[in-house]
Amino acid sequence: MNASQSQLRTDAAENRARVLAVARELFAERGLDVPMAAIARRAGVGVATLYRRFPTKEALVAEAFTEQFAVCQAVIEDALADPDPWRGFRTVIEKVCLLQATDRGFTAAFVATFPEMRSKVREHTWHCFGELVDRAKAGGQLRADFSPHDLTLVLVANGGLAGVPVEVAVAASQRLVAYLLESFRTGTDELPPPVPLSLDLVLSQGRLGTHFPMKA
Amino acid sequence: MNASQSQLRTDAAENRARVLAVARELFAERGLDVPMAAIARRAGVGVATLYRRFPTKEALVAEAFTEQFAVCQAVIEDALADPDPWRGFRTVIEKVCLLQATDRGFTAAFVATFPEMRSKVREHTWHCFGELVDRAKAGGQLRADFSPHDLTLVLVANGGLAGVPVEVAVAASQRLVAYLLESFRTGTDELPPPVPLSLDLVLSQGRLGTHFPMKA
DNA sequence: TGCTAAGTGGAGACCCCCGTCCACTTGCCG
DNA sequence: CGGCAAGTGGACGGGGGTCTCCACTTAGCA
Numbered sequence: 168m169n170a171s172q173s174q175l176r177t178d179a180a181e182n183r184a185r186v187l188a189v190a191r192e193l194f195a196e197r198g199l200d201v202p203m204a205a206i207a208r209r210a211g212v213g214v215a216t217l218y219r220r221f222p223t224k225e226a227l228v229a230e231a232f233t234e235q236f237a238v239c240q241a242v243i244e245d246a247l248a249d250p251d252p253w254r255g256f257r258t259v260i261e262k263v264c265l266l267q268a269t270d271r272g273f274t275a276a277f278v279a280t281f282p283e284m285r286s287k288v289r290e291h292t293w294h295c296f297g298e299l300v301d302r303a304k305a306g307g308q309l310r311a312d313f314s315p316h317d318l319t320l321v322l323v324a325n326g327g328l329a330g331v332p333v334e335v336a337v338a339a340s341q342r343l344v345a346y347l348l349e350s351f352r353t354g355t356d357e358l359p360p361p362v363p364l365s366l367d368l369v370l371s372q373g374r375l376g377t378h379f380p381m382k383a
Numbered sequence: 384m385n386a387s388q389s390q391l392r393t394d395a396a397e398n399r400a401r402v403l404a405v406a407r408e409l410f411a412e413r414g415l416d417v418p419m420a421a422i423a424r425r426a427g428v429g430v431a432t433l434y435r436r437f438p439t440k441e442a443l444v445a446e447a448f449t450e451q452f453a454v455c456q457a458v459i460e461d462a463l464a465d466p467d468p469w470r471g472f473r474t475v476i477e478k479v480c481l482l483q484a485t486d487r488g489f490t491a492a493f494v495a496t497f498p499e500m501r502s503k504v505r506e507h508t509w510h511c512f513g514e515l516v517d518r519a520k521a522g523g524q525l526r527a528d529f530s531p532h533d534l535t536l537v538l539v540a541n542g543g544l545a546g547v548p549v550e551v552a553v554a555a556s557q558r559l560v561a562y563l564l565e566s567f568r569t570g571t572d573e574l575p576p577p578v579p580l581s582l583d584l585v586l587s588q589g590r591l592g593t594h595f596p597m598k599a
Numbered sequence: 600t601g602c603t604a605a606g607t608g609g610a611g612a613c614c615c616c617c618g619t620c621c622a623c624t625t626g627c628c629g
Numbered sequence: 630c631g632g633c634a635a636g637t638g639g640a641c642g643g644g645g646g647t648c649t650c651c652a653c654t655t656a657g658c659a
Contacts, residue, residue: 178655202646213608213609214649317562327539327543327544342533345575346563347562353569393626394636395637419617420617430617432637
């Protein structure tokens with residue numbers, strides 16, 4: 168897992184770890200647009216050290232968020248193991264949205280690094296979620312016209328909360344999610360057709376203009 | 384209304400108008416972070432001309448969006464005139480969200496300039512919406528625990544769509560809004576308490592970190 | 600303990616953006 | 630049609646970001 172760390176000198180390994188910790192902290196607090204210099208300063212190292220360990224800012228971001236993404240994946244797989252498909256479905260959305268609301272950099276990092284992830288992994292996760300959706304529909308608790316793309320929709324909408332203070336964002340996210348889940352479950356009205364808001368589409372834009380100021 | 388324009392030389396007035404048009408276009412397409420130089424180039428003028436007419440980028444943004452904000456206000460007031468309070472309520476949300484989805488700069492401009500608006504106007508608009516909410520509740524079509532702050536929640540969530548290509552954003556926004564309206568109307572489940580996501584709170588942060596890259 | 604390769608920090612190259620300044624051009628009134 | 634105030638464009642100052650370079654320090658093996 169950490170072949171890179173094992174051949175590092177011990178002090179270097181410590182620095183690397185501290186940098187990563189600080190990066191996660193700052194990204195969560197302030198979003199991805201914190202300057203590399205700020206991370207370096209807070210970690211008590213020079214900028215060069217950052218760039219020695221992570222060739223680019225994007226690489227640092229990717230490394231800083233792999234943990235969170237792994238959590239997301241685990242959340243989905245756990246949900247599949249749940250005998251109650253609706254509870255599984257609901258939990259996935261709740262947990263992922265909570266993660267997103269808690270960490271200001273989450274959405275942008277997701278957009279910036281997800282395309283890089285081995286597409287096997289992406290497809291697998293996506294497939295699992297599809298499975299979950301199907302089961303929940305079969306159980307009759309999820310509306311039949313729910314589309315898996317609606318997950319992306321939820322993510323994007325919930326991502327709009329980045330930018331309000333975290334405590335507020337969490338509460339707001341919970342209320343938003345509650346509203347949406349209610350529609351997903353009890354809904355009977357006709358909806359506009361599901362939007363093929365595929366992840367790929369959202370991600371494709373590279374950096375997304377106004378929205379995800381991760382530079383490039 | 385245009386005391387400023389009337390004493391402009393005719394060529395200058397034309398330039399001013401063209402700049403404004405181009406600004407609206409680019410802000411809508413790419414968000415507020417288009418460089419002033421880009422606007423100048425596309426308008427066929429030099430940067431100095433921009434700064435001669437608009438002391439600062441923020442001023443240009445404000446001017447470019449006053450129209451849209453006036454529309455929003457009109458939408459709310461029209462809705463109050465509607466005899467069917469639920470239809471009024473629904474229409475407000477639909478129209479405002481459509482506006483927002485159509486224009487990439489909308490959300491950021493709103494955040495950047497709304498605090499500047501004469502607070503009389505803000506309060507009035509806000510008051511009107513509250514009225515609308517009360518009526519819709521009295522009519523029994525809007526769930527009793529809907530909070531006017533939920534409007535902000537909708538705006539923020541829908542604002543998350545800035546950053547996807549416009550056509551997609553519009554369709555996605557429509558579906559999102561449909562989901563939410565369904566909850567607002569038919570909802571019966573208990574929700575987490577309404578979040579005091581007041582406009583002021585959202586706006587207070589000055590520039591909102593990752594999310595609203597309007598510089599300052 | 601001494602030597603060396605690994606590690607380090609900070610200056611600075613490079614780029615992009617906002618906003619200013621000033622020498623030049625041009626509409627328009629008399 | 631001539632003169633001047635209004636208008637103009639592009640170079641430039643200042644700031645802030647990413648990433649590089651290089652002279653110096655230090656861990657850790659023999």
